[in-house]
Amino acid sequence: EIVLTQSPGTLPLSPGERATLSCRASQSVTNNYLAWYQQKPGQAPRLLIYGASSRATGIPDRFSGSGSGTDFTLTISRLEPEDFAVYYCEQYGSSLWTFGQGTKVEIK
């Protein structure tokens, strides 16, 4: 089973700043089947990025994903007030899905 480790656990930033979130896998992720989700309090997660770097429908282009193998990054180029939330990475491989523990982007 692949374990995903996200860092940092909490990221205090101000609106307009750039956010860089990391997701590291314990083994290489098959076919870069790596996704990123945003979750706000009381809401279901929302898919942002799939296939490591493709934006889901309706996701603003300030969100971008990169990486391959075991190291992946979600970048928010300029934080908007609505971007302060918890972000999870998730991977699929060997008939299993696993999530990282999450990174909370909070207002500094």
Place this chain on the structure above:
Amino acid sequence: QVHLQESGPGLVKPSETLSLTCTVSGYSISSGYYWGWIRQSPGKGLEWIASIRHSGDTYYNPSLKSRVTMSVDTSKNQFSLKVNSVTAADTAVYYCAREGQAAAVGGYWGQGMLVTVSS
């Protein structure tokens, strides 16, 4: 637009069976994709539980496999989850979801349903 809605008891007694159903509208389960359950304990992260295709092919989280069963009813466009022998540790918001592109477990999500295990 794909819409998913969880339903079932919100309170389950310890040692009993938790049963949830996800009703899908706007897309036929028989058309494809994996349909899954994910849960989130209060204040915690996301945990994938299980996923199923219309054919019945099912994948389970190894840590829960001994207590979990998923099924699909294509005639009702629903899929279901049963968790046996529940404890307080099974208290969580349970989400149903449809697979997205590139095997993302949750391209579309239900709103989630809180299930509390308590006597």
